[in-house]
Amino acid sequence: MDRMTRQPFRLPPLNALRAFWAVMRKGSFRAAADDLLVSPQAVSQQIRLLEGTLGVQLFARKGRVIEPTEQAIVLSHFIEAGFGEFTEGVRRVTSAGARNRITINVSPYFATRYLMQRLERFREISPGADLRLTTLVELPDFAADEVDVSIQWGFGQWKDYEVTLLVGDPKVICCAPALGARISGPADLAGMTLLHPVAARDMWACVLAHFGVEAGVPAGQIEFHDADTMRRGVLSGIGVGLISKADAVEDIEAGRLVAPFGLDALDDMPERYRPGFYLVVPRAHKRLRTVARFCDWITSESWTG
Numbered sequence: 521m522d523r524m525t526r527q528p529f530r531l532p533p534l535n536a537l538r539a540f541w542a543v544m545r546k547g548s549f550r551a552a553a554d555d556l557l558v559s560p561q562a563v564s565q566q567i568r569l570l571e572g573t574l575g576v577q578l579f580a581r582k583g584r585v586i587e588p589t590e591q592a593i594v595l596s597h598f599i600e601a602g603f604g605e606f607t608e609g610v611r612r613v614t615s616a617g618a619r620n621r622i623t624i625n626v627s628p629y630f631a632t633r634y635l636m637q638r639l640e641r642f643r644e645i646s647p648g649a650d651l652r653l654t655t656l657v658e659l660p661d662f663a664a665d666e667v668d669v670s671i672q673w674g675f676g677q678w679k680d681y682e683v684t685l686l687v688g689d690p691k692v693i694c695c696a697p698a699l700g701a702r703i704s705g706p707a708d709l710a711g712m713t714l715l716h717p718v719a720a721r722d723m724w725a726c727v728l729a730h731f732g733v734e735a736g737v738p739a740g741q742i743e744f745h746d747a748d749t750m751r752r753g754v755l756s757g758i759g760v761g762l763i764s765k766a767d768a769v770e771d772i773e774a775g776r777l778v779a780p781f782g783l784d785a786l787d788d789m790p791e792r793y794r795p796g797f798y799l800v801v802p803r804a805h806k807r808l809r810t811v812a813r814f815c816d817w818i819t820s821e822s823w824t825g
């Protein structure tokens with residue numbers, strides 16, 4: 521059938537979807553009826569209506585026991601997401617007038633290295649804003665964690681959101697001086713214990729490939745949850761790490777670390793392999809004035825200085 525003549529798709533009635541989701545959560549028509557404050561017969565009627573509308577069987581009835589079909593299980597995931605979005609939308613609409621709050625999740629490193637000393641600038645242009653900061657390393661569940669915007673370390677991989685690079689995070693291969701004395705060329709890295717963040721497990725593979733070194737089986741790898749802990753591991757001499765250039769310069773000048781291949785050895789890596797700190801925000805969240813104002817401010821700041 522031609523797209524221009526195809527009939528528009530119509531969603532099933534909302535009450536039928538509510539009854540279906542209650543049955544999936546509670547496991548029976550009676551329990552769903554108690555949850556919805558209606559009779560079991562009313563729930564059964566809504567389920568029959570939904571099955572008729574969709575043209576599929578959603579529950580296999582075995583005496584007093586019901587079992588969801590494969591189609592019901594698939595549908596339930598989307599219904600759960602849909603009602604979650606409804607709930608979040610209502611929460612935001614009803615609470616927006618009562619408060620001027622913005623909850624920001626910030627990469628711990630970005631918070632300490634960049635944000636904290638400049639946050640007062642935002643308060644100057646938005647003095648009534650009620651700021652709440654969290655420091656989850658992983659991308660938060662914006663709805664469940666009630667987060668408005670997030671500043672994440674990574675490679676811009678969050679395709680479902682509006683993503684803006686704030687500042688790059690160039691890395692330097694660093695190690696303790698005693699360990700550095702054992703490194704004469706890139707091939708020696710393959711025999712070293714390599715330290716890397718959990719958020720970028722394949723980062724060393726990209727670095728070795730950049731040097732033309734076959735990764736093979738490394739002598740050892742240690743994962744760290746955050747950049748500061750990994751830096752401490754490098755300082756302790758347990759392995760070779762990829763340290764943010766700003767920190768590397770400080771540690772090298774103080775004699776705590778060395779950079780066997782120089783500060784700029786990774787600067788010519790392909791763009792997709794260069795990490796940075798990104799503003800990540802669901803597009804709908806920017807409809808809130810305080811959120812939009814924060815996004816405008818943080819993207820207008822120069823974070824390289």
